[in-house]
Amino acid sequence: MQAVKQTELFDLHRDADLIVADGTPLVWVAQVKGFRDSIGRVPGADLVDAVCRLSLSTGQSHFFYGGKPGVAQRMAETLSQRYPGLRVAGIYSPPMLNIGPDFDVLELCREDMEVIRASNAGIVWVGISSPKQEYWIAKAAHAVGRGVFIGVGAAFDFHSGDIQRAPAWMRNNGLEWLYRLIREPRRLWRRYLILAPMFVLRVTAELLLRSSRRIG
Template sequence: MEKRVEFLNTYVDALTMNETLNRIEQSIINKECIQHVVINAGKVNLMQDDKELTRIINECPIINADGQSIVWGSKFLGSSLPERVAGIDIFTELIKISSEKGYKPYFFGAKEEVVVEVVRKFKEKYPTLKVAGYRNGYFKEEESKNIAENIRNSGADILFVAFSSPKKEYWIRENMNIMKVPFAMGVGGSFDVIAGKTTRAPKWMQKNGLEWFYRFIQEPKRMWKRYLVGNYRFCRCVLSFKLGRYE
């Protein structure tokens, strides 16, 4: 049984990238139908105000530390996580593994031209990749059941959902019993990165916990509240917990 570390009002699995991928493969082989989630400072902040989101995340069989802030914060509070396991890195590694082992991914989310480009690029890079299907992320609530049934009928082994939080966590949980997909994860804005619509921070910034800053300088007017205010709130929560004042 993997070690699950308590962190503020949630948990994180103390897993490396390889251990995470091995656990995911087990779920695919055993057809477990599990929801995966990653947490970062922004999601921890959302959980302060959304108890249902907190419940959904805490019940996920695999919870990874997507942000370096989670790794540092956990260490500051006396726990130990082996490394950051970013959602986009899990995503791209799973595509590689799928091409090698015949797992079929389904891509759901983003604009039509973006998801089409994501599929095209992955097929170009991995010619043996078997794509179960894809769909853009624009739909009415009453279409959800039909979309979930289409995903089930596609025979997908893996589902990647490119919505923002908390929409992706809610949608996967609400439709998991219909889809019956062995492994489902939310990938946020990863489709935009793969398609080339946005760019990811250089490796040195990723390793030093500055990926948020790279995103901020790209769109400061849109991202200042999310990152500057959000990071302050996160740090305050961690410090409050350390001092025994966290509620």
């Protein structure tokens, strides 16, 4: 819904090398549109797990950029315990910044870019909330000039242990949003009580329009 309002954000999604559906409703909508066998849910936290596990054999190193003070450190420690031999190239929790389409990464984060570049990290995990992380990645990846940058948002809080994930049965039935809303109402109420219903209405209108065109 943010991308609908912000054309710059829409363009970033369109130009990304990889986009995954981190919410079950997105998968349901895609399946209704005919992508039943070619899409599945890939939450950021699960993506981190899968890539870290595979990197033990491929050798990529990881840089963890984001989270509140100490979160990236705890995330790296947790993943290193879970995957012995995991190569951690660096850890950094940046200060809160006002990041948008006109964000100048070299003016405000030049030292960060130098640290990430010097680490030679193969994968840079970014968790500074959406859409800030999308705007940051678009500028930072170009400035650093190497590595794969992946925005995973709340995965930092989940893997650090700061926030507990919803039970598997809720995640598998499209109810993780409800669990997160109950746990963090002040931060997430707008996303799930305003933007989510708007998403449902917009998707419903689009599907009805597609159906009427077929009938016509």
